[in-house]
């Protein structure tokens with residue numbers, strides 16, 4: 001039998017304080033059951049990450065679906081979209097079903113596989129998009145993330161193909177010809193450090209092209225990890241034209257800048273790279289005004305040997321699931337840019353809609369809805385210690401940083417995946 005819960009006096013995203021009952025997996029008017037003191041706590045709809053790397057199959061030494069799901073639950077997430085750049089690549093029905101099933105068996109978060117756009121992420125021939133959509137995993141988001149779908153004709157065909165089932169192409173916007181050998185953001189810092197630069201235009205040009213293609217085809221485009229002020233301008237233009245484009249920003253691009261490359265510590269190496277303070281300001285404003293729809297972690301675990309080496313040899317990517325909400329509180333809430341209703345939108349409602357998960361996730365916190373929710377103590381501050389994280393990998397850029405906001409509890413369909421800040425399996 002499932003445990004029922006009564007959360008007493010927690011504050012909803014709209015600022016009202018009330019009791020919240022969880023009965024038989026649903027939000028209810030009232031219930032008998034375990035009482036949780038919600039005073040001083042914020043309740044949010046379960047967070048949804050549209051961009052997570054879980055590394056299984058292939059790199060179980062860096063992360064598994066189990067450890068990544070645990071990290072997700074501890075970060076307040078009830079659903080994560082697992083990117084396709086595994087080994088083998090998730091470009092066929094069998095592999096996405098395997099990932100989906102493993103996620104169900106673990107049961108700490110709904111793991112929704114993202115399908116590759118092209119076979120083997122090679123950018124040449126379309127993957128089995130229809131078969132993945134019709135599989136048990138019901139894939140709706142397709143991405144070659146890690147690589148850009150660079151060939152405009154391939155991108156056009158992919159956009160056309162997914163229209164039939166309201167799918168979306170999530171583009172890693174990077175013109176590969178403009179970023180050959182790139183090690184960090186191209187600008188003053190890269191010139192000073194003598195590292196090859198990744199110019200903003202390599203991202204902005206692809207977003208502009210893809211927005212035009214999406215408009216031409218009448219399909220839906222999602223832009224992964226937007227990182228520059230210029231990209232924000234392109235997105236504003238596309239949205240003002242009524243083009244169906246959505247975009248995400250990562251917590252690290254909301255906080256960190258390219259000055260950290262001067263440390264030569266590969267923990268700060270990421271793709272797209274950390275940009276300038278002006279870019280960070282533009283990204284925060286765009287997330288506040290809705291030009292950027294959602295926060296996505298781009299959680300990218302890497303084994304020690306891939307990260308604890310020279311900058312040039314290190315793989316790009318950072319952990320993100322367990323620190324995403326605290327970083328958003330620090331950069332957006334404590335700065336007055338976003339209220340809690342905005343947090344609920346950008347980290348739950350909007351990503352659930354983009355990923356077509358909104359029949360189950362990112363729902364309003366009203367009776368009869370699935371009890372997918374998270375309880376946050378915004379007044380609690382904690383210091384990030386890599387060994388204290390649930391991920392197998394240790395590549396967090398926030399080690400030693402004090403962050404606001406602790407996840408107290410997470411519920412997935414009424415079952416506590418986290419209680420008193422501790423994972424329940």
Ligand SMILES: [Zn+2]
Pocket residue numbers: 145146147172224225271272
């Ligand atoms: Zn990417």
